[in-house]
Amino acid sequence: MRILFAAAMAALMCSTAVPAAAQLNDPVVAHPDPESLFTSPDPKLHRNKQAALNIIKVLLEANQWDRASEFLTDRYIQHNPLAASGLDAVIHYFTQVAKAKPTPVLERTQRPIVAVQAEGDFVTVLFVQTLPVPGKPDQTYTTTWFDTWRFVDGKADEHWDPATLPQPRPQAAAADTATSQLADRAAIDRLMWDYVRAADTTDADRYASVFTEDGSFNSIKGREALHKFIADLDADQDKRRADGTLTGDMRHFMTNQNVEFVSPDHARVRYYWQTVFGGADRANPPRMAAAGTGVDDVVRVGGRWLIQSRNVAPTNE
Structure with missing residues (x-):
């Protein structure tokens, strides 16, 4: 299947509930005002941060994939073992395979965002990731997911995340x-x-x-x-x-x-x-x-x- 953020979607839709006692280290905590993290006094960094925020809110949350060309280049390169590269592959997966239904864009993002860093053409967004404790499905722990984009003229042209191939049951x-x-x-x-x-x-x-x-x-x-x-x-x-x-x-x-x-x-x-x-x-x-x-x-x-x-x-x- 042609997949854009298959692993990311699962990771980022996770709950921000307080993890059970199995947490061995300090839990990962979301920023109380994530929208404020997507601004910068530098015009180029501000534009890139805002484009990353729109990818999250407009595409990943609101599923308005008819607007994907506003934020992604035609070649959009993936570095994800589960995802195909290219704008057409992204749109095909979410509209034809996942059958994602568009919804209104919310004023504030629903993602549990920890931090946003921008430098040069790159923007990295860190998210809270909540996972079940192996062998103890009633307990969870928190760790961190990230998405990094490289922007060209205000559009994401390349993407990285820590996704891996799933282990067989x-x-x-x-x-x-x-x-x-x-x-x-x-x-x-x-x-x-x-x-x-x-x-x-x-x-x-x-x-x-x-x-x-x-x-x-x-x-x-x-x-x-x-x-x-x-x-x-x-x-x-x-x-x-x-x-x-x-x-x-x-x-x-x-x-x-x-x-x-x-x-x-x-x-x-x-x-x-x-x-x-x-x-x-x-x-x-x-x-x-x-x-x-x-x-x-x-x-x-x-x-x-x-x-x-x-x-x-x-x-x-």
């Missing part, structure tokens, strides 16, 4: 993490399926592609060595089938799989495994060739989950 962050991990678990499940199908079909290209460049299967390390491992296995199985010492297809089973995220881009997969031959019909019943426990480390590389290491004979599991 803990619940929202946790929900985002849970949702992301669900997608990652599905991708890791698919990775494990791609692995066993590549092994069972002795597809060397597909098998090597599910590992990282330096990935390993037990002591076999690197895609080139992994590719050769499956290519040799395929040739050996063809030879054994030809001489009748091997019958039935090879199938790997991974069960009781558990995925533990070590970091957002690193997970550890624990499982039981079995290697079985045959089983397609009664004449060729399944024969278990091997079984064991496995621990794999999988990592995200370029947005894709890959096997970094596969250990089917761990000593500490």
